[in-house]
Amino acid sequence: MDVTIRKPTERECEECGRREVWNDTTGTWRVAVGDDRRVGEVYCIHEWDINGTFVPVESDGDGVDA
Ligand SMILES: [Zn+2]
Numbered sequence: 001m002d003v004t005i006r007k008p009t010e011r012e013c014e015e016c017g018r019r020e021v022w023n024d025t026t027g028t029w030r031v032a033v034g035d036d037r038r039v040g041e042v043y044c045i046h047e048w049d050i051n052g053t054f055v056p057v058e059s060d061g062d063g064v065d066a
Contacts, residue, residue: 007022009022010032012038013044015044015046016040016041016044018038019031019040
């Protein structure tokens with residue numbers, strides 16, 4: 001059974017449109033740079049589009065070894 005650990009590498013605020021990308025080196029989220037740069041609202045509480053729906057472990061098997 002193959003198990004793939006997935007990590008989000010980018011996220012976007014559904015409220016203000018802020019875009020951030022994951023920096024593996026520092027282990028922190030950074031505001032996207034370049035053409036995608038969108039800082040968003042400073043006072044926004046940020047509703048990230050990955051919240052609640054992101055599944056970190058994906059399995060292509062139809063059963064779980066117990
Ligand atoms: Zn926001």
